[in-house]
Structures are given as C-alpha cells and as structure tokens.
Amino acid sequence: MTTLVVLDQGESISISFDDLLKYHGRSSIAGVAHAFKAMERAFPLLSPGGPPERYDITVESGFPGGGARDAFEMVTRAVTGDRYRLASEPAGVEAPEAPGGHFFFRLGYRDTVVDLVARAGLVPEGFVQIACREAPTPAEAARAQQLKEEMAERLLSLPADEVYDADPR
Numbered sequence: 381m382t383t384l385v386v387l388d389q390g391e392s393i394s395i396s397f398d399d400l401l402k403y404h405g406r407s408s409i410a411g412v413a414h415a416f417k418a419m420e421r422a423f424p425l426l427s428p429g430g431p432p433e434r435y436d437i438t439v440e441s442g443f444p445g446g447g448a449r450d451a452f453e454m455v456t457r458a459v460t461g462d463r464y465r466l467a468s469e470p471a472g473v474e475a476p477e478a479p480g481g482h483f484f485f486r487l488g489y490r491d492t493v494v495d496l497v498a499r500a501g502l503v504p505e506g507f508v509q510i511a512c513r514e515a516p517t518p519a520e521a522a523r524a525q526q527l528k529e530e531m532a533e534r535l536l537s538l539p540a541d542e543v544y545d546a547d548p549r
Contacts, residue, residue, distance in 0.1 A: 384419050384455050386434040393434070395455050397536060404450035406529075411447025413532035414478075414543075418485045418496045419455055421540035425548045426489035438463040442475055442484030478503070479511040485544075495547040502543060504531060 383394040400412050426432055437456040441448060444466050449459060458464035467486070475484035475497045483498035510516075510524045535543050 382420060384416065384423065385431040386423075386437075386455060387431050388434055390433075392431060400451045400454055403454045404447055406525075408445050408447025408450075408528065410528040410531040410535070411443065411445035411449075412451045413447075413535040414443065414483060414498065415448040415451035415485070417535050417538075417540050417543040418487070419452070421496055421544040421546050422485075422487040422494045425494045425546055426487060426492050432489045435461060436490055438488035440465055440467045440486035440488075442467050442482040443478040444480045445478070448485075477508050479508055493549045495549070496544040497547075498544055499542065502531070502535065507531070 383396045385392055385394050387393070397413070397416050400416060401409065404412050423432055426437070434456045437458060439452045439456060439458045441452070441464070449464070452464060453459040456463070466481070467484070475482035477483075483503065485496045487494050487496065504527050507524075507527050510520060510527060513520055513524070516524060
C-alpha cells in the first residue's frame with residue numbers, strides 16, 4: 381500500500397490509508413479514499429524534488445464530506461491552519477457529482493497549484509442519490525455504506541493518475 385509522505389518542519393512523516401482510517405473511521409471511507417488519491421496525485425506535481433512541507437499546503441475542496449476533510453487535515457493540518465476551504469462550484473471545471481458537491485480539489489504548495497478532477501466512471505451509478513438521503517431506511521444506509529466501501533476499494537486499487545486528472549498551474 382502506498383503511503384503519503386510530507387515533511388513536518390523538515391522531518392519526514394509517512395501516512396498510510398489505514399492511518400487515515402484510524403483518524404476518521406469508516407463512515408465516509410470513500411471520501412477518505414478520494415482525498416488520499418488526490419494527495420497521492422498532487423504531491424509529486426507540487427513538490428517534484430521531494431515531499432512537501434505539510435504546513436505550506438493549501439486545500440480547496442469541491443466535496444464537503446467529512447472523510448475527505450479529515451484526510452486532508454491529518455496529512456496537511458490545513459483545517460487547523462486555516463488553509464482549507466470549501467468551493468461551492470469548481471470554476472470552469474467539469475467534475476463528477478459528489479454528495480453535496482463535486483469530486484474536485486485544488487491543492488497549492490508555495491507557488492504551484494494543481495487542479496484535480498476525478499475521472500468519469502469512478503462514482504457508482506446512483507451513489508449520490510443513496511448517499512445523500514436525509515433519513516435513509518436501515519436497508520438504504522447499509523447499501524450506501526456498501527457502495528462507499530466498494531468505491532474506496534476500487535480507488536485504492538488504481539494508480540493515482542487513473543483516479544484524478546491533474547492540471548498544474
């Protein structure tokens with residue numbers, strides 16, 4: 381399993397997907413997987429010479445889910461450092477629909493920015509409708525969790541460049 385590597389005041393830290401689950405839990409496992417793959421895709425583009433310094437990374441998320449937010453927080457400390465914000469609409473970008481938003485992320489590091497858009501076909505048909513139900517039945521809640529688990533497994537099985545298209549600026 382791939383790990384994300386960042387620097388914390390010059391010291392290298394490796395964070396695995398399992399580490400992120402220990403922090404967030406499994407309730408929004410697909411969101412954790414999306415953020416993991418977005419960071420895996422972005423970090424080499426943001427800092428090609430080595431791991432980025434976590435406190436210099438900014439995150440703009442088109443997806444308001446707690447799993448993604450917690451994954452970005454654990455790796456970058458962007459929520460605590462006020463370097464994380466939600467984007468209501470990704471300007472000029474077509475991104476797949478996500479519960480409450482879109483699977484779009486913009487990560488910045490010093491003078492570099494990378495826009496990341498999830499590739500088509502990675503979000504199961506009907507996922508958004510099931511995942512966004514305000515008062516799901518027990519069967520609907522179980523189905524939503526199953527779809528989240530399946531999506532996370534699918535995302536993690538793919539190279540990051542097959543999950544997220546990247547546009548460095």
